[in-house]
Amino acid sequence: MxxxxxxxxENLGLSVATVSRVLNGCDKKRVRPELAARIREEARKAGFQPDRAAGQLRRRRSNLIGILLPSLSIVNFYSELAGELHELILKRGYFPVFAFWIQMEEAVKAYRNIVSWRIDGLITVQPDIIEGKPEFPVVSYYNEDPRFDCLVTDSEQIFRELLEYLTSLGHRNIVWIGCNFDGRLPCLMRLCPEYSVKIKYMDCDNSIGLLSSSAGYCLTEKMLKEFSADLPTAIVASSDDIAFGAIRCLADHGYRCPEDFSVIGSDDVKQAELYIPALTTIKHSDKTSLAELLTDQIFKKIEKPDLPRDRVVIKRSLAVRDSCAPPRSHELTSIPRRQ
Amino acid sequence: MxxxxxxxxENLGLSVATVSRVLNGCDKKRVRPELAARIREEARKAGFQPDRAAGQLRRRRSNLIGILLPSLSIVNFYSELAGELHELILKRGYFPVFAFWIQMEEAVKAYRNIVSWRIDGLITVQPDIIEGKPEFPVVSYYNEDPRFDCLVTDSEQIFRELLEYLTSLGHRNIVWIGCNFDGRLPCLMRLCPEYSVKIKYMDCDNSIGLLSSSAGYCLTEKMLKEFSADLPTAIVASSDDIAFGAIRCLADHGYRCPEDFSVIGSDDVKQAELYIPALTTIKHSDKTSLAELLTDQIFKKIEKPDLPRDRVVIKRSLAVRDSCAPPRSHELTSIPRRQ
DNA sequence: AACGCTGGGACCCTTTGGTAG
DNA sequence: GCTACCAAAGGGTCCCAGCGT
Known part of the structure; x- marks a missing residue:
């Protein structure tokens, strides 16, 4: 027990009221200091931990922040984000409650689950699964929703930067690989003609599976086969993991990165910088970390719930590293690792 | 609200008791089917979600499993594990509560935090931070503790396999890089003489920071400098991330893997197989996944708390891939990527 | 009379055994 | 015997009352 x-x-011969006051630090000017000390000492000795459920039930705040993200075990970016959010939320005296999903149907269940905690706020990348207008503040990243505060990316800005970089290297024929989260592919496709760049794309929907490195491998393989008549010279991947998978697939087919194919990732995962070649990728936010922006936003709304809806455009930037180079014709320059 | x-x-003109029974599925033989249907329908329409805190307070089980792991944002292996545990625990009708830590002091706070949830079970890799004997079952992985069920690895078994493999390739001079979690370095050092293998090691303690790929980079750099007079031919890293960092560091110094250095990782992270070169690494458990073993064990104890303490030795195995090759002398075979 | 400190007890929402119709 | 309700319990919180000086 x-x-x-x-x-x-009971052990102390005191009332719960007094104990509660002391243990919550509301004892200033209310409880005799020496009594307070005795209570604290006894609590420590007994290894007492207040029951979260009971406390939460009585006061109307849970001090919980829900975090609703695609599965950790698939996308490295989300685990990094989850880890940072965890840390920042704890630092504010709140506690994070996680729910991850793989399939879209699971996402709704995950959301319901998280709501039953009576969370004080929710951070997610998938606001559309939220039904109605909940009574806690919500901050969404990526996907926009008129009901909630959103941190959105400016696809046009970053894709212009990307296209300028790629064209400056001489690329005129690129391919998009991966999922079409937040509808960024249409934006890229709209921009390409302006830069006289030809763009193709490989299998896109919103399933998270399409963010993993093995997906990157498969899609690249398919791409090489399907577009063999007119191979692109640069690959734009919708996540770093996809980019890693792509680079490996290229190697298995005898292509080298960046010599034969330039590859650009997205998210700037920790691994990106230390990959071989160091991966050129799109960074979220150029100064404050994304996790910080998200927590700042949610706590701003928790403190002042009446603030109008925010829509913050996050400035992304291209981390230029070693995975891009001027294009060259696609003769095999090395022996395929596998066939 | x-x-x-x-x-x-109230809306239905019924008592809470009836509603509760229906919504918990205990309505067999207790509530008229058509009434039950009406209640369920109304609940759905109103978007009702039961208050977890209240329910948990009343019945004496929380249906919560605590998961206490080193920080996600640092070690990929732990995020994969966390993701899988999340999924398996949900599948059993329980809910996972996570607490991660970076510094050791945080671990104790994280543990207390998690306990205040009145969890029904705890999965961790760091049992020594648990004070006293808690009233919920605990399963520990890696680190052994006489108080709790433990899934332990057989260092000797896997290191023999590793040494046999390495010596069969011709290696006689190896180095250990990374942290000394679960005291496996001493085991390796004890075994080496048997195989006529010389072993050195680079900076080891238990801090998680030493599991990241940037740590792998730094340690390798230090190693190259410190042991330049007698460079080893193979590197055994205490995590896959370290191995990745090491391989990159080698490349930056003009060494190639596996031609100049063989590298072996540990954990068999998803990325390992798709890395270039595909990383030879130590897999946890050869058949059932580690996450499954852990959840099976904790639920076994939740269902039958009186079972005696278990100590399960997990059979690990070496996933042989492309990062090891016969050794050769250490002349530079390629141009350093950086100086 | 006023102030400083501690205790009493209603309340948060759900579960569940007992009971009434 | 079937169905639905009553009421207590579970652990804290917090307003208000009470007591002593």
């Missing part, structure tokens, strides 16, 4: 506040009070 | 069961009952 776990130690409860009531038992603790 | 969130919809509560009381309001729902």
């Amino acid at each position: 776990a130690m409860t506040m009531m038992k603790l009070a | 969130a919809m509560t069961m009381m309001k729902l009952a």
Whole structure:
């Protein structure tokens, strides 16, 4: 049986009210200091931990922040984000509650699950699964929703930067690989003609599976076959993991990166910088970390719930590293690693 | 105001007891089917979600499993594990509560935090931070603790396999890089003489920071400098991330893997197989996944708390891939990528 | 009378055994 | 015997009352 506040009070011959006051630090000018000390000492000795459920039930705040993200085990970017959010939320005296999903149907269940915690706020990348207008603030990243605060990316800005970079190297024929999260592919396709760049794309929907490195491998393989008549010279991947998978697939087919194919990732995962070649990729936010922006935003709304809806455009930037080079014709320059 | 069961009952002109029974599926033989249907329908329409805190307070089980792991944002292996545990625990009708830590002091706070949820079970890799004997079952991986069920690895078995493999390739001079989690370095050092293998090691303690790929980079750099007079031919890294960092560092110094250095990782992270070169690494468990073994064990103890303490030795195996090759002398075979 | 400190007890929402119709 | 309700319990929180000086 776990130690409860009531038992603790009984042991001390005091009322729960007094114990509660002391243990919550509301004892200033209310409880005699030496008594407070005795209570704290006894609580420590007994290894007392207040019951979260009971406290949460009584006061109307849970001090919980829900975090609803695609599965950790698939996309490295989300685990990095989850880890940072965890840390920042704890630092504010709140506690994070996670729910991850792989299939879209699971996402709705995950959301319901998280709501039953009576969370004080929610951070997600998938606001459309939220039904109605919840009574807690929500911050969404990527995908926009008129109901909630959103941190959105400016696809046009970053794709212009990307296209300028790629064309400056001499690329005129590129391919998009991966998923079409937040509808960025149409934006890229709209921009390409302006830069006289030909663009193709490989299998796009919104499933998270399409963000993993093995997906990157498969899509690249398919791409090489399907577009063999007119191979692109640069690959734009919708995540770093996809980019890694792509580079490996290229190697297995005897192509080298960046000599034969330039590859650009997205997210700037920790691994990107240390990959061989160091991966050129799109960074979220150029100064404050994304996790910080998200937590700042949610706590701003928790403190002042009446603030109007925010829509913050995050400035992304291209981390130029070693995975891009001027294009050259596609004769095999090395022996395929596998056939 | 969130919809509560009381309001729902009031709207229906029924008592909460009846509503509760229906919504918990205990309505067999207790509630008229058509009434049950009406209640369920109304609950759905109102978007009712039961308050977890209240339910948990009343029945004595929380249906929560605590997961206490080193920070996600640092070690890929832990995020994969966390993701899989999340999925498996949900599948059993329980809910995972996560706490991660970076510094050791944070670990104790994280543990206390998690305990205040009145969890029904705990999965961790760091049992020594648990004070006393908690009233919920605990399963520990890696690190052994006489108080709890443990899934332990057989260092000797896997290191023999590793040494046999390495010596069969011709290696006689190896180096250990990374942290000394679960005291496996001493085991390796004890075994080496048997195989006539010389072993050195680079900076080892238990801090998680030493599991990241940037740590792998730094340690390798230090190693190259410190042991330049007698460079080893193979590197055994204490995590795959370290191995990745090491390989990149080698490349930056003009060494290639596996031609100049063989590298072996540990954990068999998703990325390992798709890395270039595909990373030879130590897999946890050869058949059932580690996450499954852990959840099976914890639920076994939740269902039958009186079972004696278990100590399961997990059979690990070497996933032989492309990052190892016969050694050769250390003349530079390529141009350093950076100086 | 006023102030400083501690205790009493309603309340948060759900579960569940007992009971009434 | 079937169905639905009553009421207590579970652990804290917090307003208000009470007591002593």
